[in-house]
Amino acid sequence: MSSFEISTPLSQPVLFESSIAALNSDLALYSTQDLQDPLTAIISPRGSSSSEPVLINSLEHGIVSTPGVPLLTGSIALTVTSTADIVNPNDGVLTLREAIAQANMFAGADAINFDLPDGPQIITLTSGELRITDNLTMHGLGANRLTISGNNSSRIFNVDDGSDSTQIQVAIAGLTIADGKASEGAGIYNRERLTVSHSAISGNSASFAGGGIYNSGSLTVSHSTLRGNSTTIFGGGIKSDGALTVSNSTLSHNSAYYGGGIDSGHTLIVSNSTLSHNSATYGGGINSDGSGILTVSDSTLTHNSASYDGGGILNRSTVTVSNSTLSHNSAGSGGGIQNSGTLTVSNSTLSDNSAFFDGGGITNNNILTVRSSTLSGNSVSYDGGGLFNRGTVTMSHSTLSGNSASYDGGGIANGGMLTMSNSTLSSNTATSGGGIFNSSYGSLAVSNSIVGGNTASGEANEVTNRGSFISNGYNLVGQNDNVGGFITTATDLVLQGGIETAIAPLANNGGLTLTHALVMGSAAINTGDPTAVAATDQRGVFQAGRRDIGAYEVLPNITVDTLVDEDDGNLGPGDISLREAIARVSSGGSIYFSNALSGGTVQLTLGELLINKSLTLQGLGADQLAISGNSTFRVFKVDDGIDSSQIQVAINGLTITDGRAMDGFTTTSGGANQGAGIYNRERLTVTHSIFSSNSAYFGSGIYNNGDLTVKNSILSGNSAYYEGGGISNYGTLTVSHSTLSGNLANSAGGGISNYYGTLTVINSTLSGNSVAYEGGGIYSYSGAVTVINSTLSGNSATTGGGISNSAGTLTVSSSTLSGNSAATGGGIYNYAALRVGNSIISGNVASETSAELGNSGNFISNGYNLVGQNGHTGGFVTTTTDIVLQRGIETAIAPLANNGGSTLTHALVAGSLALNAGNNALIPVEITTDQRGAVSRILNGRVDIGAFESSWQPLPQLTTSDVTLAEGNNGSTIATFTVNLNAAANQPILVDYTTMDGTATAGSDYIATSGTLAFKPGETSKTISVVINSDTTAESDETFFLTLHDPINVGLAVNQVVARILNDDAPITLLEGSNGNDTLTGDNVANTINGRAGHDIIEGLSGNDTLSGGSGHDVVYGGDGNDIINGNSENDTLHGGNGNDQMNGGSDDDVIIGGAGADTLTGGTGNDRYVYSALDEAGDTITDFINGSDILDLRELFRNLNYQGTAPIADGYLRLVRVGGSTQIQIDAKNGAGFITLVTLNGVIPDWLVIGQTLLFSPA
Structure with a gap:
């Protein structure tokens, strides 16, 4: 008896009933007769003459079932543990083939899982296809980890229970199914209800149909890829003769004769999927044939090709294409689509498709409806660049632009019946009929449409007509002499200028497709059919009133009525989002917000909001409505992508918050690191708005490289990783009546950074901004900055707490800078050119230098400034009209506060030196108020200094x-x-x-x-x-x-x-000695006596004398008065007498006796002796006592004091006190009454004095 063995323990006990059960058409199950425990189950082929059972496993606690009754019921879970393709009951592992066979035995929804080593694994089939005959779910490890290979020799899965009356349900997920080979369905052959998800079907080949999958049951493919599959005839990726749904999947590089991606003769639904680079003779992407119904939605067909018909789609059935794109497909006929059935195209784009014979975009041989769609950039070598028609076409609310034909009909070549309404044909080219070529077989009717701006190298730029043409009126057609065969009616309009006077270039103006917007003043505005029922335009925009001509309806105003961030094309009540409004509002229009949104926040979930046209965004008030970047996206990008012109945008009454532009150093267009709140390259005005909690590398609140005005707005709590915590300016920026506070940057410009731009700050306050390096309030490099009527207070930096001007020019006028702090330049640091006038720069702090102003550039005071206290002005070089504050800043200005107006200011206090101290001539004529905006700039006849004008009357x-x-x-x-x-x-x-x-x-x-x-x-x-x-x-x-x-x-x-x-004293008496031994005596006034050479005796008497011994051994007596005595050379004896004398022994060995008074004694060179005899000589200073050479002689003093001891220091009579690097000789001559300092020896410490040598005190 031949046997088929399966080996693995069952996951749970199973029950048998009595005898033998039919398992399926191929196998029968037997049991041993003794019912031993455990019961042994055996399998042998049904119908075999052999009675020899074959052991396959032990089924614990079972009983035998009766004939005709299913043997096993319930669901089991099996785990594949081997990549081998074998059946072996004794190897202790479970292969996929064994698991499928065992699952097929159980009538129930079984499951197969895999437990295989990490890393990519391949199960290569060596015993043919794997047949699934019962309900099963197969969970793979992931398409990137587990491949089932047919080894290019067999099909991989055959899903078929063999019954036409029932359908099993099978799900396969997480596998790559590759290298299968069969006549049909080389990867999978399906006759049941099959779902394939999160899988890859690749490299399979069929000789007849379904290279990847053949389906005649019900098939759903989701989140999967079919790539590189092929067949000789039908369906390179999939051949379906049953119901097929493909979603969120990709079919690419598949090939066949019919339907490179998919060939379907039944119902086919394709959604959110991509078909690309598939190829066929007919139907490169999809071939839909027979009675099939094909629906394509939200999908892309691109770069598919067909040698003959239908590069993207070939239709011989019923096809609906919606919200989809067909691009870069090619064919002999119908580069995008060739239709011989019934085709509806809506809200879709056919672009850059090509054909050789006809229909670069679409060839229609039967019934075609085109609604709200765009055919652009399609081309053909012969006729019909956008559309070639032999059947019946109804086209409405659509655009054909930039299509080309080498011969006839750049936009449309019509040989059938074509009705076009509310559409725009422009910029198409051909030899004949740049817009439309209507052949002798054609019937053409046009209404409410624009046919203009097309070109033909031969005949008729707009329309060549050889057949039946009817204008149903209200059309706008090309200039006179260019309309060709367009026979106008009384209601048609002929362009009087170029097409640019009517429509803008093809662009994203909202909706799902590109359109030509009507420009301001266009002849098409409000000139459409006045009797037409109001409807939506191509974009889905509804506009009441008279219709415009063409596919685009001017929408001057639109009201946002939902906080949801969406763009679903639904513009019904309660479903117009801000994103949809921006996309759809006409250039120059306005966007409003429903009052029902008051107090709400629009949380962006779909990315930044792009504004690429002129518009006004009118919010409900910054305290009523916020637009949030959700800490993920920039909020607004204002950029039309055209450097040669600027759109004009106004944003008013919004809070712009939680924007983020922190894309590291990735180089992407549009400033991925710049402007988390707004990135601007146009002419933008922002008013009455708040920017908060935005973060970027540059310009967290706003990055400007255009022309920006910020007015009556607040930028607070924004942070930049590098520069421009509030704003980064590379263009032209004006900030007026606004506040920048609490913003942060790591490198430059806590409030504003200005690089190569022009910055004007007027009537504004920058406070509490900080930066790690330069410019707490403002940093400027190579730009021009003007600060006027403004306040910078409480900003901080390392350099330039208020402002750092690194290069370029800075002008500060009628402004107040106070309370700013830095290491250098608390108020301002200037490296370049700075002018200051009529301003207060005071009360700033620098931890190192220049509290008010640090300057290493060119500084000019225009005068009439109030600057910090003496010693703190730093580099501020004052003029005669500048005032230096003598007291604290609180005597000039009050703390920063709300003193009226839209910004905080420093009010002038009563008695401030800034009151009426400015110069009226320095006030520009356009400045009529102070910073607050409601107070005249000049009160009491003369302007005050600073940003604040006070009503205080002038002080006496x-x-x-x-x-x-x-x-x-x-x-x-x-x-x-x-x-x-x-x-x-x-x-x-x-x-x-x-x-x-x-x-x-x-x-x-x-x-x-x-x-x-x-x-x-x-x-x-x-x-x-x-x-x-x-x-x-x-x-x-x-x-x-x-x-x-x-x-x-x-x-x-x-x-x-x-x-x-x-001075009213008598002149000084001058006595000069001879060169001999003189005796010189002065009088009782101030004398100057010079002994000259010889041994002289000089006596000054009273008066402040100047006595000089000259050379020789002189004796000089100062007498009374504060004398100056110089011994000069040789050994002199100097007596100071009474008074505070200055005595210098000069060279050689001198005896110096200071006498009464606080004398300053200098021995000069030589071995000098300083002699003291009375306590009234106390208070002297010896400036150059030389240890080891000079002697301090106190013997006469101690004798006169009647000291009898021999150790005055030990006796507490004398002490040596070190004071710094000097020594004080102190004496307590009154037995505890207190020490007095007799003399101070400069530069000498007590340890250097040697008793009995340099210090003599013994009365003996």
Whole structure:
């Protein structure tokens, strides 16, 4: 007995009934008679004469079934564990062939799964096809991981239960089915109900039909590919004689005689699929024949070819094509479609198809309806570039453009019956009949259509007519002498200019197909049939009122009434999206929003919104309606793709938020990294809008490379990875009455970056913007920037907290920059050319240099500016009309606040130095208000400095004058300054005053004085007295300054005056010694005595003397007064006497005795001895005590103090105190009453002093 063995444990127990059961037509199942446990199941061929059973497996706990009853019921799940194609019950694995055979045994919906090693696996058939005879679901590992190969020798799957009266249901998923070979259905042969999904059918070949699949049952193919399959006759990819549905799939590079992709004689539905590069003699993409019904929707047929008829589709049945594209297909006849049945084409495009004989786009031999479709760029070597007709054609709301024929009919060649309405034929070319060629067999009727702008090299640009032609009126045809055979009626219009005066080039104007939009002023607008029932145009746009001529209806206004982001072509009530409105509104039209959308957000899900025509987008208000990029897409791209011209777009009353343009460094057109809110290359105006939470590499809120105006808008909380947190400008940008706040950039321009562009900021505020590097508020490189009537406050950067001008020109006028911060240039940093006038630049902060302005370029003050406090102005080089603030910024301006108008401002406080301190001549004539927009720019007759004009009345002004007085000889003299108000005030007035040294020194020449003057209401004059120290020293005239500052309720007309102290002492007496040993004695005035050579004795007496010993061993006595004593060369003895003397021993070994007073002692070179004898000599400083050479001699002092000890340091009588790098010699001579510093040794530390050598103190 021959046997067929299957080996694997069943997944669950199965039940038998009594004896023998018929399994199927080929196999019978037996059982052992002793019913031993486990029961053994055996299979032998039905009808075999052998009684020898064959063991195939143990079926646990079973019983025997009766004849005629199905043996096994229920569903099982089988797992294939081997790629072998064998049947072996003893190998412990399950092959696909074994699994299918076992599944066929069970009457139920079984499942086959796969458990195979990782990586691509191939099951190569060696025992013929795999037949499936029962309900089955087969789950592969994925088409890229598991291939079932026919080994180019057999079919792969045969799905057939052998019964015509029943249909099993089979599903195959996740497989590649390849290299099958058969006469029909080399990959799959199907007579049942089969679904193939997520699979690949490739490289299969059939000698007769269905290279990939043959279907005579019911077949569904989804999410799959059929590639490289072939057959000699029918259906390279699929041959279907049953019901076939193909969805979300691709058929490519398949070939056949009929139907390179698909040959169908039954019902065929193709949706969301692509057929490309298929080839045949007839029907390169699809051949639909006989009684079949073909529906193609939302699909693409491209680059298919047929040697004879129908490059894309050949139809001999009934075909409907909708929402689909047929392009670049080719054939002998009907490059896109050849129709010999009934064909309807709607909302579809046939473009760039070609044919040799006729019908580059379509050849019609029977019945054809074309609605809302475009035939463009199709070509033919003979006749009918777009359409060739031998049958009956009805065409409406369609466009034929750019088609060409070498002979007749660039757009249409008609030899049958053709009716055309509400359509546009333009830019088609031929030898005869550039638009239409109507042969002697043809009957042509045209209504409400544009036939213009076509060309013919021979006869009739628009229409050549040899047959029957009827104009049903309301057509727009080409210029006189060019209309050819178009016989006009009274209601037809003839173009008076070129076609460009009527229609725009073919473009995406909304809808599913390209159209020719009507241009402004077109003769076709509102000149169509006035009796026509209102309907939609080619795009699906509905417009009430009189119809336009042609396929395009001008829609000047459209109202968005849904928040859903869609473009489904449905423009019914409640279903007009913003995306659909932008696409369909006419150039120059307006888009509005239904009030029902108030408070809502349009969340973009289909990508950015492209605006490529002039239009106005009128929102409900920025607080009422938002357009969101969903943190995934840019929101708006404004670009018509034409560099030579600019469309005009206006956007008003929207919030534009959560846009994203962060495509790394991918180089793509349209600025993938730029302008998350708006990317603009046109002339765009944005008003009353808000930009927030947008992120891009450049220009997060807006990127501009066109002409942009932003007005009454807010850009806040946007962030740029590189530059332009709010706006990045490469074109022309004007920002007015707007706020940029809280924006962030990593590189340049937290608020605005300007590269090579022109930027004007007027009546606007930039606050709280920040950047890691340059230009917290504004950064400009090689552009021209003007800031006028504006405020920059609280911005931060490393360089240029308010503005960084790296190259180009920057002009700041009537503006306020305060509270900005940076490491360098808190207010502005300028590398290039900067002019500032009538502006406040004060209260900014720099952690390193130049709080207000850092400048390494060309800076010019136009004057009348209020700049930061002295020492903080940085690179601001003031003119005589500039004012330097003497007190804090709070005395000039108030904090940033809402002071009226659309932006925040710094108001001027009462008494601000900016009040009425500007220059009216610096205000441009077009500037009539301050930043707020409602307050006149000039109040009280003179403009204020900065962006804010105050209504405060001018403050009274304080004045004072210089003072000149004689010094006097004894005691003191009083310098009196009179401070006057120019007008009495009705409120208290305060002003502080402080003296400052000039050539006079506070303390010795005058007494430093400061205080506050208080004027009661009505008082107009006060005095300030400064004490001058009188002396008898003959000296030069000296000066000091009186400064008024920190005024309250008053202005300072003069803030600083000078006091000149005139010397009134007798001239200095000059004594000169000879070169011998002289005795020189001065008088009681200031003497200058020079000993010259010799051993001299010099005595200055009283007075501030200058005594010089000259050469020789001199003895010099200073006497009273503050003397200057120089020993000069050789060994001198210098006595300072009373007074604060300056003594210098000069060269050699000198003895220096300072005497009473705080003296400054310098030994000079040599071994010098400093001698102290009394405590009234305390307070001296020795400037050059040389350790090891000089001696500090305190012996006489200790003797006079009656010190009896020998260790004064240990006794607490003397101590050496280190102060920095110096040592103070301190003595407590009153037994605990307190130490006094006798002398300070500069540059000497206590450790260097050696008791008994450099420091002598023993009375002995």
